[in-house]
Amino acid sequence: MSRQSQYQELKKECFEANMQLPKLDLVVYTFGNVSAVDRNKGVFAIKPSGVPYEELKVEDIVILDFDNTVIEGEMRPSSDTKTHAFLYKNWPKIGGIVHTHSTYGVAWAQAQMDIPILGTTHADHLTADIPCAPPMSDDLILGDYEQMTGHQILDCFSDKGLSYEEVEMVLIGNHGPFAWGKNAAKAVYNSKVLEEIARMAYLTLQINPKAPRLKEALIRKHYERKHGKDAYYGQGC
Amino acid sequence: MSRQSQYQELKKECFEANMQLPKLDLVVYTFGNVSAVDRNKGVFAIKPSGVPYEELKVEDIVILDFDNTVIEGEMRPSSDTKTHAFLYKNWPKIGGIVHTHSTYGVAWAQAQMDIPILGTTHADHLTADIPCAPPMSDDLILGDYEQMTGHQILDCFSDKGLSYEEVEMVLIGNHGPFAWGKNAAKAVYNSKVLEEIARMAYLTLQINPKAPRLKEALIRKHYERKHGKDAYYGQGC
Amino acid sequence: MSRQSQYQELKKECFEANMQLPKLDLVVYTFGNVSAVDRNKGVFAIKPSGVPYEELKVEDIVILDFDNTVIEGEMRPSSDTKTHAFLYKNWPKIGGIVHTHSTYGVAWAQAQMDIPILGTTHADHLTADIPCAPPMSDDLILGDYEQMTGHQILDCFSDKGLSYEEVEMVLIGNHGPFAWGKNAAKAVYNSKVLEEIARMAYLTLQINPKAPRLKEALIRKHYERKHGKDAYYGQGC
Amino acid sequence: MSRQSQYQELKKECFEANMQLPKLDLVVYTFGNVSAVDRNKGVFAIKPSGVPYEELKVEDIVILDFDNTVIEGEMRPSSDTKTHAFLYKNWPKIGGIVHTHSTYGVAWAQAQMDIPILGTTHADHLTADIPCAPPMSDDLILGDYEQMTGHQILDCFSDKGLSYEEVEMVLIGNHGPFAWGKNAAKAVYNSKVLEEIARMAYLTLQINPKAPRLKEALIRKHYERKHGKDAYYGQGC
Numbered sequence: 005m006s007r008q009s010q011y012q013e014l015k016k017e018c019f020e021a022n023m024q025l026p027k028l029d030l031v032v033y034t035f036g037n038v039s040a041v042d043r044n045k046g047v048f049a050i051k052p053s054g055v056p057y058e059e060l061k062v063e064d065i066v067i068l069d070f071d072n073t074v075i076e077g078e079m080r081p082s083s084d085t086k087t088h089a090f091l092y093k094n095w096p097k098i099g100g101i102v103h104t105h106s107t108y109g110v111a112w113a114q115a116q117m118d119i120p121i122l123g124t125t126h127a128d129h130l131t132a133d134i135p136c137a138p139p140m141s142d143d144l145i146l147g148d149y150e151q152m153t154g155h156q157i158l159d160c161f162s163d164k165g166l167s168y169e170e171v172e173m174v175l176i177g178n179h180g181p182f183a184w185g186k187n188a189a190k191a192v193y194n195s196k197v198l199e200e201i202a203r204m205a206y207l208t209l210q211i212n213p214k215a216p217r218l219k220e221a222l223i224r225k226h227y228e229r230k231h232g233k234d235a236y237y238g239q240g241c
Numbered sequence: 242m243s244r245q246s247q248y249q250e251l252k253k254e255c256f257e258a259n260m261q262l263p264k265l266d267l268v269v270y271t272f273g274n275v276s277a278v279d280r281n282k283g284v285f286a287i288k289p290s291g292v293p294y295e296e297l298k299v300e301d302i303v304i305l306d307f308d309n310t311v312i313e314g315e316m317r318p319s320s321d322t323k324t325h326a327f328l329y330k331n332w333p334k335i336g337g338i339v340h341t342h343s344t345y346g347v348a349w350a351q352a353q354m355d356i357p358i359l360g361t362t363h364a365d366h367l368t369a370d371i372p373c374a375p376p377m378s379d380d381l382i383l384g385d386y387e388q389m390t391g392h393q394i395l396d397c398f399s400d401k402g403l404s405y406e407e408v409e410m411v412l413i414g415n416h417g418p419f420a421w422g423k424n425a426a427k428a429v430y431n432s433k434v435l436e437e438i439a440r441m442a443y444l445t446l447q448i449n450p451k452a453p454r455l456k457e458a459l460i461r462k463h464y465e466r467k468h469g470k471d472a473y474y475g476q477g478c
Numbered sequence: 479m480s481r482q483s484q485y486q487e488l489k490k491e492c493f494e495a496n497m498q499l500p501k502l503d504l505v506v507y508t509f510g511n512v513s514a515v516d517r518n519k520g521v522f523a524i525k526p527s528g529v530p531y532e533e534l535k536v537e538d539i540v541i542l543d544f545d546n547t548v549i550e551g552e553m554r555p556s557s558d559t560k561t562h563a564f565l566y567k568n569w570p571k572i573g574g575i576v577h578t579h580s581t582y583g584v585a586w587a588q589a590q591m592d593i594p595i596l597g598t599t600h601a602d603h604l605t606a607d608i609p610c611a612p613p614m615s616d617d618l619i620l621g622d623y624e625q626m627t628g629h630q631i632l633d634c635f636s637d638k639g640l641s642y643e644e645v646e647m648v649l650i651g652n653h654g655p656f657a658w659g660k661n662a663a664k665a666v667y668n669s670k671v672l673e674e675i676a677r678m679a680y681l682t683l684q685i686n687p688k689a690p691r692l693k694e695a696l697i698r699k700h701y702e703r704k705h706g707k708d709a710y711y712g713q714g715c
Numbered sequence: 716m717s718r719q720s721q722y723q724e725l726k727k728e729c730f731e732a733n734m735q736l737p738k739l740d741l742v743v744y745t746f747g748n749v750s751a752v753d754r755n756k757g758v759f760a761i762k763p764s765g766v767p768y769e770e771l772k773v774e775d776i777v778i779l780d781f782d783n784t785v786i787e788g789e790m791r792p793s794s795d796t797k798t799h800a801f802l803y804k805n806w807p808k809i810g811g812i813v814h815t816h817s818t819y820g821v822a823w824a825q826a827q828m829d830i831p832i833l834g835t836t837h838a839d840h841l842t843a844d845i846p847c848a849p850p851m852s853d854d855l856i857l858g859d860y861e862q863m864t865g866h867q868i869l870d871c872f873s874d875k876g877l878s879y880e881e882v883e884m885v886l887i888g889n890h891g892p893f894a895w896g897k898n899a900a901k902a903v904y905n906s907k908v909l910e911e912i913a914r915m916a917y918l919t920l921q922i923n924p925k926a927p928r929l930k931e932a933l934i935r936k937h938y939e940r941k942h943g944k945d946a947y948y949g950q951g952c
Binding site for chain 3: 359360361362430433434437440441442444445447448449452453455456458459462466467473474475476
């Protein structure tokens with residue numbers, strides 16, 4: 005009789021969040037990965053590397069600690085694992101991370117531009133432009149690349165004075181988006197929101213290259229009604 | 242034995258119209274809402290706030306009067322409820338209202354531009370450009386924001402000399418589209434038509450930035466054959 | 479016992495071709511219509527006006543002669559019926575006609591531009607640019623509009639020296655595409671091909687506004703291998 | 716009792732790879748074809764010409780040798796067969812070839828431009844721009860056209876100093892993409908990857924016409940981690 009893993013629930017959360025990516029048109033083939041953390045046990049679960057979503061099973065999910073040691077699992081973890089571990093280690097309040105190559109997110113990342121806040125769809129989720137971290141310097145690329153991607157994200161947030169609790173998404177210049185949240189499902193939600201905002205901003209600037217940034221009063225109003233202390237959006241749970 | 246609500250039919254109409262939005266690709270997640278009115282009873286039904294469409298049930302629909310008092314329902318109504326109430330109060334002949342963040346509608350709203358009438362697809366439905374209400378002034382935003390959104394729409398129609406019975410759609414600058422109609426199903430239809438027209442106008446001006454407005458004789462002809470007193474489009478019912 | 483209509487087969491061909499339009503993403507709601515002709519009986523079958531595709535039934539299809547007299551059917555025929563009748567009358571070798579408001583076809587029509595032949599996808603089907611008939615003069619619009627749309631198409635082909643047997647599609651300026659073929663199914667095929675070519679041409683010119691027209695030798699080669707007397711594309715049936 | 720063909724497995728591989736094309740939105744109607752090779756038997760299997768995917772059956776697949784002689788099969792092979800044969804003959808290490816008219820691939824081919832390497836999605840698969848072979852000279856078009864398309868591809872790779880083992884895709888100017896790989900399934904994968912990269916590059920340059928090429932250190936890093944001798948992407952099988 006096989007004993008069930010103590011990480012079964014965590015693997016399942018991670019698996020189900022991963023399976024949302026193709027359903028939401030955020031990935032083709034193996035172009036993305038989701039992880040989920042268990043802070044009490046000090047581990048996280050992540051998709052194995054290079055496995056197509058249609059073949060992925062709960063038991064394929066790999067469990068690691070924050071120093072990238074595999075705790076459980078037969079398969080090699082996602083090649084982006086060190087980036088996930090680094091973010092979990094540095095940002096104690098996040099519970100899930102998503103990386104995709106979603107089309108419009110990648111296009112802005114390749115354009116090496118922040119996605120400007122142009123409307124209330126954006127302000128409903130964050131009050132800043134979606135930051136695009138500049139490409140890594142050559143010496144860092146030749147070093148521990150995936151770990152350095154984590155540094156690149158932290159440096160970007162530090163340079164721009166952003167809080168990872170308020171801005172739950174970033175573009176890596178020339179690469180693509182990362183998003184996070186209180187759990188894996190929320191991180192997936194943020195990935196989809198980023199892709200929609202990226203597409204709307206693209207179309208807006210095609211229609212009117214001089215479209216202005218959303219004004220400060222509207223940014224505040226929309227964010228506060230959803231996330232402020234007197235928020236009245238949603239069912240308050 | 243539970244007694245059935247006297248608003249059961251109204252809730253059902255509202256629920257079914259809401260469920261059309263994701264099917265017609267007009268919303269992701271909770272990015273939209275539909276309401277339906279019962280003029281005799283002086284109430285309207287609206288989607289609860291922040292509930293994903295895949296989880297929405299008929300009994301979740303909230304019933305309110307035109308002064309925003311909840312008459313029936315356990316959940317908090319849509320955060321845009323006051324805008325709906327205001328429009329029902331001021332426009333006695335509408336029976337349903339839809340708000341979405343549909344992609345092309347939002348792009349034009351963020352571009353802060355009216356959608357010009359460029360062809361017969363547009364003229365089959367309305368003879369004017371689809372108006373884009375300018376962003377609200379800061380003092381109004383800080384006031385009763387959603388109620389003010391209703392004022393913003395009425396002011397826009399008044400400034401441009403438009404009739405809400407002929408032009409059943411509007412863009413709120415920096416936000417997105419509202420549409421209405423004789424009932425909730427017709428309002429949903431108008432939301433989809435707006436999105437298609439918005440997409441066609443975008444593509445037209447990408448192909449030919451100098452594409453001219455549709456000429457007056459064609460505007461009249463297409464609108465009259467569908468909506469005029471001698472209309473010969475449809476089955477006359 | 480009800481006697482079966484002598485037009486049953488024709489109605490069925492027309493119905494099935496109509497039902498392809500939403501499947502091929504060429505229409506939403508009622509934005510299109512297909513007709514099919516029976517040359518021996520001197521009649522054609524067409525979609526009734528304003529009936530949504532999901533509700534359409536074989537018995538709703540209307541039978542008319544080429545002078546627009548209804549021969550069989552309870553419903554009012556498509557508002558574009560006179561255009562279809564006019565084309566059947568003047569072009570003896572066509573067996574089916576399709577009108578849609580497909581997105582990219584409409585965008586080029588609203589741009590009032592011919593779709594230039596830019597590649598072999600286009601040349602596989604026709605050797606000319608897809609013509610865009612200029613908008614109708616005001617006096618014609620006020621006359622018998624739908625009949626005049628037929629004239630508009632014939633005038634366009636005459637002015638440009640095109641053969642309706644070689645060029646089986648046209649754009650009506652400010653309106654949208656018409657396509658035809660030896661039967662209704664082939665006309666639907668041509669409608670879809672037009673939409674794909676329109677989309678590819680749009681993207682090509684966005685990438686490279688100076689993209690050259692396909693050179694003559696390639697136009698000839700691709701068309702001849704598919705349609706010439708020594709054609710070797712397909713199974714020769 | 717019918718004896719089973721010795722090419723049954725090859726036909727099935729070819730059939731299944733062909734059936735992926737419509738599922739992956741790479742073709743409509745008959746706009747594409749896949750072949751698969753059996754090096755030991757010196758033959759390849761290819762889709763019959765002009766057969767819609769929804770009607771295609773395993774037994775329709777045609778078997779030919781590298782001199783274009785039909786070995787088995789009732790139907791006429793794809794009109795592009797000679798191009799496939801020529802590539803198999805000259806490139807001994809490929810096992811499958813795909814040709815499509817996928818939308819974004821065709822748009823770049825009609826623009827007559829290489830697809831520049833702008834990000835890591837591209838670098839994960841190849842380190843060079845995706846080459847666009849210039850249109851064929853008129854005398855070659857009038858000769859053995861499809862065979863000459865093979866020459867055109869080889870000349871392009873020779874002129875640009877590319878290896879077919881590292882760059883598994885090409886655009887034929889004014890026509891569309893070809894892709895190949897160690898087997899038919901991998902060739903289909905490469906076709907889909909090309910289409911995604913083509914779309915991302917299009918959007919990137921619309922957002923920022925001056926978006927720079929990916930820098931050399933990142934090109935190397937992403938390619939090596941997936942394909943280099945110390946690759947750590949995937950499960951190593």
